[in-house]
Amino acid sequence: MAFLKDIEKYKNQKVTLKGWVFNIRSSGSICFLQFRDGTGYIQIVVSRQDVGENIFNKVKKITLETSIKAQGKVYPEKKSPYGWEMFAENIEIIQLAENYPLGKKQHGPDFLLKNRHLWIRSPRQAAILKIRDRIVQSIRRFLAEQGFVLTDAPIITPTACEGTTTLFKIDYFGKPAYLSQSGQLYLEALIYSLGKVYDFGPVFRAEKSKTRRHLTEFWMMDAEAAFVQHEENMKIQEDLVYFLVQETLKHCSKELKILNRDTKILKNIKPPFPRITYNQAIEILQKKGVKIKWGEDFGADEEAILSQESSQPLFIEKYPATIKAFYMQPDPNNKKLVLNDDLLAPEGYGEIIGGSERIWDYNLLKKKIKEFNIPEKSLSWYLELRLYGSVPHSGFGLGLERFITWITGIHHIRESIPFPRTLTRFQP
Numbered sequence: 001m002a003f004l005k006d007i008e009k010y011k012n013q014k015v016t017l018k019g020w021v022f023n024i025r026s027s028g029s030i031c032f033l034q035f036r037d038g039t040g041y042i043q044i045v046v047s048r049q050d051v052g053e054n055i056f057n058k059v060k061k062i063t064l065e066t067s068i069k070a071q072g073k074v075y076p077e078k079k080s081p082y083g084w085e086m087f088a089e090n091i092e093i094i095q096l097a098e099n100y101p102l103g104k105k106q107h108g109p110d111f112l113l114k115n116r117h118l119w120i121r122s123p124r125q126a127a128i129l130k131i132r133d134r135i136v137q138s139i140r141r142f143l144a145e146q147g148f149v150l151t152d153a154p155i156i157t158p159t160a161c162e163g164t165t166t167l168f169k170i171d172y173f174g175k176p177a178y179l180s181q182s183g184q185l186y187l188e189a190l191i192y193s194l195g196k197v198y199d200f201g202p203v204f205r206a207e208k209s210k211t212r213r214h215l216t217e218f219w220m221m222d223a224e225a226a227f228v229q230h231e232e233n234m235k236i237q238e239d240l241v242y243f244l245v246q247e248t249l250k251h252c253s254k255e256l257k258i259l260n261r262d263t264k265i266l267k268n269i270k271p272p273f274p275r276i277t278y279n280q281a282i283e284i285l286q287k288k289g290v291k292i293k294w295g296e297d298f299g300a301d302e303e304a305i306l307s308q309e310s311s312q313p314l315f316i317e318k319y320p321a322t323i324k325a326f327y328m329q330p331d332p333n334n335k336k337l338v339l340n341d342d343l344l345a346p347e348g349y350g351e352i353i354g355g356s357e358r359i360w361d362y363n364l365l366k367k368k369i370k371e372f373n374i375p376e377k378s379l380s381w382y383l384e385l386r387l388y389g390s391v392p393h394s395g396f397g398l399g400l401e402r403f404i405t406w407i408t409g410i411h412h413i414r415e416s417i418p419f420p421r422t423l424t425r426f427q428p
């Protein structure tokens with residue numbers, strides 16, 4: 001059996017393919033089957049004269065999504081939608097599909113999401129998922145090459161990492177527990193053992209807002225490194241983003257084409273990325289007539305305005321401490337600010353990475369935990385890390401689906417994950 005990803009190898013040879021028919025056109029004594037095998041696409045030409053009456057009559061009964069085994073010669077054909085054709089010598093039906101609900105006509109998002117288990121078969125969805133795979137591989141490669149060790153954080157946790165408003169509570173044998181919002185706090189413990197670490201897994205946020213950018217379950221890559229401070233932390237982020245863009249362009253040109261992604265901007269991405277401070281961002285927004293005051297956080301709209309005109313990812317650094325998490329290191333030049341950064345994707349896609357230097361002084365962290373009204377007991381282990389060889393350290397978290405949404409240029413984050421969970425949906 002051959003796979004379409006290797007088709008060049010089989011040029012003008014007879015091969016056997018197994019897969020699915022996703023479109024059918026017939027005219028008299030010729031049938032054109034659009035066929036996929038999960039690794040690629042091809043048009044299969046079936047002629048009555050060549051396969052004989054018996055097989056041809058069976059082929060005529062083939063319905064959308066019928067699984068088949070096809071044998072014949074494969075050859076490049078400019079006129080074929082996929083550049084290659086097979087001239088069939090034999091077709092066997094593996095399972096004749098029932099009437100497929102996702103026909104050729106346009107469907108609304110609700111119908112498609114209800115049928116997500118089928119919708120993922122479409123070339124567009126498959127292209128997004130292939131790019132997802134490439135980005136995940138590339139994140140792992142980049143970090144491994146930089147000396148980061150993969151080490152996973154738990155999903156069931158006793159405390160919040162990113163504020164209590166978006167916690168999913170679960171019943172842990174009669175005790176309250178929460179689904180993890182980010183593995184960061186655990187990674188901070190692991191740097192003392194492994195130096196540079198990262199995790200990569202699902203995280204959960206009970207986001208009550210219905211937007212194009214929020215999922216309630218998404219994949220996050222948290223990275224954390226001992227002795228790294230704010231500047232170097234941002235450098236790692238921009239090098240990572242640059243690498244991911246290059247790898248996607250290099251390996252996923254077919255997929256980007258299926259998605260009609262304009263790759264001009266992607267091709268021009270190059271560090272160092274521009275940066276502005278929170279204070280400057282407020283000024284820019286106010287000049288544009290946005291009603292926002294110093295000390296308020298940016299929502300999706302403000303982020304979109306800030307990143308719309310940028311052709312590069314844009315760092316916004318040094319936010320007010322009051323709107324960021326308790327663990328962020330104060331800016332030595334202005335104690336009201338913290339040494340953090342949000343990295344916004346260009347073209348209005350908004351935040352893809354959030355990072356910061358962490359407080360490493362025991363007393364300061366203790367004070368902050370109190371100021372943020374977090375019960376100290378719940379974080380005693382985390383605080384204790386600052387007692388045994390504490391060091392300056394920093395880290396960041398990349399939201400995988402946010403990143404994919406930008407790279408693929410899709411409108412809504414729900415298409416960036418195989419089975420999206422949002423405020424109103426957790427099926428199928």
Ligand code: 4AD
Nearest residue numbers: 182184214215218222352353354395396397399402
């Ligand atoms: O900015 P966030 O909240 O940062 C943290 O969780 C830190 N603990 C990470 C760290 O420093 N290790 O989340 C990180 C990223 C965001 O930049 C965004 O890309 C993504 O996670 N994100 C979401 N993606 C999809 N749906 C949501 N509801 C998201 N919330 C955050």
Ligand code: MG
Nearest residue numbers: 342351353354
């Ligand atoms: Mg953030």
